[in-house]
Amino acid sequence: MLRLQDYNTRVVVLGTTLLGLAAGVVGSFTLLRKRALMGDALSHAMLPGIGLAFMISVAAGGTGKSLPVLLTGATLSGLLGLGTVLAVRHFTRLKEDTALGIVLSVYFGAGVAVLGVVQRMGEGHSAGLESFIYGKAASLVAADTAVIAVASALVIGVSALLFKEFRLLCFDAGYAATQGWPVVRLDLVMMSLVVVVTVIGLQAVGLVLIIALLIIPAAAARFWTERLRTLTWIAAGMGAASCAIGAAASALLPNLPSGAMIVLVSTGLFLLSLLGVANAARFSAGNAGARSIARSAGNMCCAPCTSGVKRRRPAGPERRRSRCPRCPSRRSWLAVRGRPASSAGNLTAPRRTGCSSGVPIKPWR
Amino acid sequence: MLTLSPPPPAATPTRRPVLAPLGAEHSPEAALSIHDMTVAYHRKPVLWDVDLDVPPGSLVGIVGPNGAGKSTLIKAVLDLIPRVSGRVLVFGKPYRQQRHRVAYVPQRESVDWDFPVSALEVVAMGLYGRIGWFRPVTRRHREIALHALERVGIADLAHRQISQLSGGQQQRTFLARALVQEADLYLMDEPFAAVDAATEKAIVRLLQDLRAAGRTALVVHHDLQTVAEYFDRVVLLNLRVVASGLTETVFTRENLQKTYGGRLTLMTEAAEALARETPAP
Numbered sequence: 001m002l003r004l005q006d007y008n009t010r011v012v013v014l015g016t017t018l019l020g021l022a023a024g025v026v027g028s029f030t031l032l033r034k035r036a037l038m039g040d041a042l043s044h045a046m047l048p049g050i051g052l053a054f055m056i057s058v059a060a061g062g063t064g065k066s067l068p069v070l071l072t073g074a075t076l077s078g079l080l081g082l083g084t085v086l087a088v089r090h091f092t093r094l095k096e097d098t099a100l101g102i103v104l105s106v107y108f109g110a111g112v113a114v115l116g117v118v119q120r121m122g123e124g125h126s127a128g129l130e131s132f133i134y135g136k137a138a139s140l141v142a143a144d145t146a147v148i149a150v151a152s153a154l155v156i157g158v159s160a161l162l163f164k165e166f167r168l169l170c171f172d173a174g175y176a177a178t179q180g181w182p183v184v185r186l187d188l189v190m191m192s193l194v195v196v197v198t199v200i201g202l203q204a205v206g207l208v209l210i211i212a213l214l215i216i217p218a219a220a221a222r223f224w225t226e227r228l229r230t231l232t233w234i235a236a237g238m239g240a241a242s243c244a245i246g247a248a249a250s251a252l253l254p255n256l257p258s259g260a261m262i263v264l265v266s267t268g269l270f271l272l273s274l275l276g277v278a279n280a281a282r283f284s285a286g287n288a289g290a291r292s293i294a295r296s297a298g299n300m301c302c303a304p305c306t307s308g309v310k311r312r313r314p315a316g317p318e319r320r321r322s323r324c325p326r327c328p329s330r331r332s333w334l335a336v337r338g339r340p341a342s343s344a345g346n347l348t349a350p351r352r353t354g355c356s357s358g359v360p361i362k363p364w365r
Numbered sequence: 366m367l368t369l370s371p372p373p374p375a376a377t378p379t380r381r382p383v384l385a386p387l388g389a390e391h392s393p394e395a396a397l398s399i400h401d402m403t404v405a406y407h408r409k410p411v412l413w414d415v416d417l418d419v420p421p422g423s424l425v426g427i428v429g430p431n432g433a434g435k436s437t438l439i440k441a442v443l444d445l446i447p448r449v450s451g452r453v454l455v456f457g458k459p460y461r462q463q464r465h466r467v468a469y470v471p472q473r474e475s476v477d478w479d480f481p482v483s484a485l486e487v488v489a490m491g492l493y494g495r496i497g498w499f500r501p502v503t504r505r506h507r508e509i510a511l512h513a514l515e516r517v518g519i520a521d522l523a524h525r526q527i528s529q530l531s532g533g534q535q536q537r538t539f540l541a542r543a544l545v546q547e548a549d550l551y552l553m554d555e556p557f558a559a560v561d562a563a564t565e566k567a568i569v570r571l572l573q574d575l576r577a578a579g580r581t582a583l584v585v586h587h588d589l590q591t592v593a594e595y596f597d598r599v600v601l602l603n604l605r606v607v608a609s610g611l612t613e614t615v616f617t618r619e620n621l622q623k624t625y626g627g628r629l630t631l632m633t634e635a636a637e638a639l640a641r642e643t644p645a646p
Contacts, residue, residue: 032480161499168490172476175542178443178469179494226526228481 009251012137015145016204016247016262017240022152023201023213024221024239025159026193028232031218032170033190037100038082040211042191043198044104045081047111047207049073050132051118058121065128067144071199074132074207078195081107135206135259137247144203151200155193159232166190167228204247206259212266213239220270223277242266394457396421396550396581397442402451404434404441411437413605415451419598421549422579424572426586426596426612430625433603435585436472439552443469455550465494468548470539472555478528484538485510485523491545513541518567533564540571551575551582558587569595592616 030036053073058064081103088099115129131139140148159166168176169186177183194214201210221234246262397419404412412434419425427435440446442453444460455463468491488510489502496506514520517537522530530538536556543551556568572582572595586592592599592612599616600609601624608620 034477164493164496164500164502165498167482167486168493171480171482171487171490172471174440174445174471174475175469175490176493177445178464178467179546180464181493222481226481226483228486231481 008138009248011142011145012140012204012251012258013244013247015140015148016137016243016258018145018148018152019197019201019204020213020217020239020241020243020262021236022155022239023197023210023243024217024235024237025156025232026190026197027214027216027218027239028221028228028235029159029166029170029190030194030214031222032228033187035190036215037097037211038085038191039194039198039214041085041100041104041107042078042082042194043202043207043210044111045084045107046074046078046198046202047108047133048114049075049077049080049111050129050202051111051114052077054118054129055114055121067203070129070132071202074202075195075199077107078198082191082195131206132202133206133208134257135202135204135209135262137204137258137262138251139203148200148204151196155196156236158189158193162186162189163229163232204243204258205262206257209259209263212263213243216263216266216270217242220266220273223273238266238269242269394421395419395454396423396456397583398454399438399442400452400454402441402453403449404437404446405449406437406446410449411604412441415602415606417600417606417609419550419581419583421456421581422576423581423597424576424595425581425583425598425600426592427583427600427602428586428589428592428624429602429607433624435602436554438602439469439554439583439585442552443467465546466549468543468546468551470543470551470553470556473532473536473539473558475554478530478535480527482527483524484514484519484527484530484534484541487527487538488513488523488541488545491542494546509545510541513544514538516544517541517571531561533560536560536564537567540568544571549580551580551584553582553584555585555587557584557591589621 027036030039050070050073053070054064056073057066057069062069084103084107085096085099088094088102089096092099094102118129128139165176165181165186168179168181169183169190173183176186197214198207198210201213205213217238218231218235220238221231224234225231242265243262246265247258249265250256250258250261395418397417399415399417402412402415403410411432415438427438429435437446441448442460453460455467460467485507486502489506491513492502492506492509496502511520511523514523514537517540519530519534519537519541522534527535527538536558540553540556543553557565560568572584575582576597584596586595593616596612598610599612601607601615601620603624603626607624608615
């Protein structure tokens, strides 16, 4: 039985956490580029490559268990699968979802067949290959974690460097093209980052479930923020947290596959985000609606701050429910820090300005 | 070989824009000159043999029925859609060399307005080309963007997430994004589509400011009633250029009939518009 203090457990948890970090970052961009399922086709297409790489390696006299060889095979066949998707989309009238479905199932089926053949080769060493399907974080050793660390650093570094370019690409690719940005090449860079994340995630999470790490943290993060930068941070944090907790749980409890645990934990975080933010969203939608009503009526209780200073979100439940000091509404009000554009610098303390209610102004009582 | 439905009877293949007589050289100082451009989607031609000169400092409306290829014209000029044939020159040089002098305002529906960015960040995207690879958006860039939002009258909404803007405000955001590019030629795809009256006025004022500053704007427009009021020149388009030139000479009942064919409601609308234009000085 493993314990959290064990060196091996730490290696495993550290490796998967770094993986989750990178996956969250890349996932934010692919989700917004609406390419989330590309990663799924890519990872499923990796299976035949793993089997073939094993066969070739055995035929060449090796044990077939060399990780770099297997991952190279996985990468090549994953890219081939991606190429097939693009080819089907480009040369036929089929739409992208159809192309993805075809490639995903055909390659995965081929992979299962290849693994069957491998098993009948009687080499006896092929037993570990299935762990690439569902993931086995416990098999990570220090060297693997080091590779994951380097790859994650690379992925996060490239994303940080190209943050502005990716934002433009995801939001409005056509407009990006008119400015002379190489849209196709940027897309290729983004897909390469997905490839890197998928390859380093094969061992820990497995090729069936790695897509969850690319989608769920980013989707959950979307509930919490309206800023891309914050979204990327939150997605990275959620990815890392779900990997850490999932891998630890899988290591500590018997018979729990790590990939499944990681997905379940990230889904839990997603549900928390969904439920937690349902309230907040109702709250802020109420505000926006009330503010616009008030503005159109021309008798806004208090003007919204135009200074460009960031609005501070109400911190606690008591704030949300407190009464506006200037009108009879029981609705919430927002605290705004900074000075309104009209008044010159005589305000240093936070000022309450944004009443959310559309109620006409009543004089002070 | 392309298979074609027969061309609309009014537009014979040899027809040329009214003010650009057959065989005329394209003037080198034109803001935009399109020469014999043909565009096809999946082997089905959507623009035939477009020949067009836009003099600098003019406001040009592109008018035509649905599916006439108005948006396609703009996208083909911008290389967003491949051209089957033809040449496009922007201020005398190929578009690729003149990108920095051209600003594009896409249709509002072309993007996902749920995207997690604020209006200010969208406007700042207009500066990305100037900022260059890898460098972040700085405070100075945000100030430029805020100034552009002021010009379109929604500076107070700068920090709103874009889905919380009304349609008109979203359109203004797109216009501000084009403004910060400080281009000489603006290509706008339906900027007046489904906007409120205040926004429409603001856009018109903006177009007039641009013209006063010597800039050129090519605007896809769908409202025949306001064409004469808003634009100096007009291009009547229905797969081909039916007519193009100064609004007062080209925007005639006869040309509209050729452009719109037998669509009676539209014709009545146009007739009303013309009737209202006639008594004006």
